[in-house]
Amino acid sequence: MSGADLNVVALCGGVGGAKLAYGLNRLLGAKLAVIVNTGDDFEHLGLTISPDIDTVVYTLGELADEERGWGRAGESWNFMEALGGLKGETWFRLGDRDLAMHVLRSRALSAGVTLTDFTGRIASHLGIEASILPMTDDPFATIVVTADQKLAFQRYFVELQARPEVRKIEFQSPSGGTATSAALRAIGVADAVIVCPSNPYLSIDPILAVPGIRAALDAAKAPIVAISPLVGGRAIKGPTAKIMNELGVATNCVSIVRHYGFLDGLVMDREDQADADAVGIPVHVTNTIMRSKDERVELARECLRFLDRLNS
Template structure:
C-alpha cells in the first residue's frame, strides 16, 4: 500500500485531499494541515484550515463557498450583533459547537492533534489529519495598513491591503505535531496541495523540523500549482504574488519551492520552464468530485513515475 502525505491548507487543498481519499485505500493517506491561520475569537480557538478539511471529508462543507457547514444557521450571529459584538468573523451555530468543544478540550489539557483526531473519528473520516504543530504559529502580514494577523487581512479587510512581507510568529520555536515527521520520513510520495504557497504552505515549511524532514525524505515531492492561466481559482494567491513583485506564473511557483520539490503538476493549457524539475499536465480545475479524483490521480501518477 502506497503511503501518501499531502501538505494542505484552505479550500483548494481540501478539494485535493477529498479526491485522494476516494482513490486511495483507507489508512494510506495522511494530511498535514496548516495551523498558521488559527486564532482566538471571542475566547474560542478557531482552526479554519483544519475545520475546512474536516467538513469537506465528512461531507458537511458548504458546497457553494467551500468552507463552513452546509445548511448552517445564524442565530448566534444575530444575537451577537444585537448586543453590539464583533461580527467581522462569522460563526455559524453548528460551527460554534466545534469551536466550543475544541476550546474546552484544549483548556482541559488535550492537544490540538488529539482534539482533531477525535473529531475525525466521530465523523468516520478515513484520513489521518495532523496539525502541522500543536504549538501556536501565527501568520502575520506586513502591509501598507500596518502589521495584520492573517484573519484580519483575509476576512476583515478582504485581502485589500498591499502585502510587503509575510512572517510566521512562533514557527522557529514550534515542533511538528506527533506523527508529522514519521509520516514524512515513511511516505512513498509527498504532495503539496494547490493551496496558497505563501499563506497556506509556507507556515508548514517555517517549522524547522518539519522542513528538515522534507529535505531528508527519500520520497518524491510533487506540488500541484494553484494557478490556472495565470490566475488563482480562489483566494489571494495572484494578488499576493503581484504585491511581492513576482510574476504570476508557474515559473514563480516552481522557484518558490526550489530545492524542495521534484516535480509540479500544472493545468493543461499552462507551461512551466523551470529547470531541474519534472512537469506534467492535466485539467486542474476541481469543480466536481470526479475532477478532484482526476487531479489526485495525476499527482500520484507523476510522483510514482519519479519513484520508478
C-alpha cells in the first residue's frame, strides 16, 4: 500500500496545519479526514466563530488569503467600518465575505444542525474532497491561564496579541463535550495519523483533551507522526516558541516529541537535523517550511513516504 492509498487522519489547528492539510487533500482527497481544533471557537456579536475550521475550509477550498494568513482572499472590511460607526466592538476583525460563513453557521447551529454537519455541507459546496471534522460538536473552550487571570482564547490571542505570559492552558467544557462519532470513526479506520505542524499547546492539545480522542488514538494500530512546528528552534508563525519558553520547555524537537508522548515518528526540518538522534523515535528530515502550494504538496508527500516506511 503506497502513501496515497492510505486512509489518513490529520489533527489540525489553524494556518500552519491548514497548509499541510491542503497538501494532504491534494494527494489523498476523500481518503483524508482532518480533525480540527474548535477550542478557539467563540461567540462574538451573537455569531458563532470557528476560526480554525474556517481557516481549514478556506485553505482547502482555495479561498484563503495566503498573504495575510487568515480569512478570505479579496476580503473587504466595510462591515467593520460601519460597526465602528455604530459603536460596536471592533477588536475582532470580521471581513465582509467571511461574515457569510459566520451568519450561515450561527443560523444552522441555532436550528439544531451540528457543527460537523454544517461544516460538511459547506465543504461540499466548495468542492472539498477531504472530510473536515470538528473535534467536538459541543462547547469546548481553550483557556489561557496567566499570572493573574484566566483569558478566553481570542482575548489572549487576538485582543492581547498573545503578549501575556502563559502559566498554563486549560480546557473547559461546561456540558462535558465529547468527540464526534465522525471523528472517532475516522480515527478507527485510519491507516495513519498525522499531527500537523500546528501549535501543540493551543491547537493540538485541545483536540487531544476532548474525551474519546486520546483513547481512540491509543486504540488505533495506525502509526502516528507529527510534523514539528519548530524550524531551527523557532516557530514559523504564532506563539509556539514563546509559550514553550514561558512554560520552561526547551524549544526543540525533543520537547515536541516528549510533549506528545505517543508519536511513532517525527518529521523535522533540515535546520533541526542535529536533534535527530536525541528525539528517540524514527525521524524524517526534510524541508518543513511551506512557502508555496507546491511546497505544501511536497511536504504532504514526504509525510506519506515516511508513513510508508514506518508501515513497512
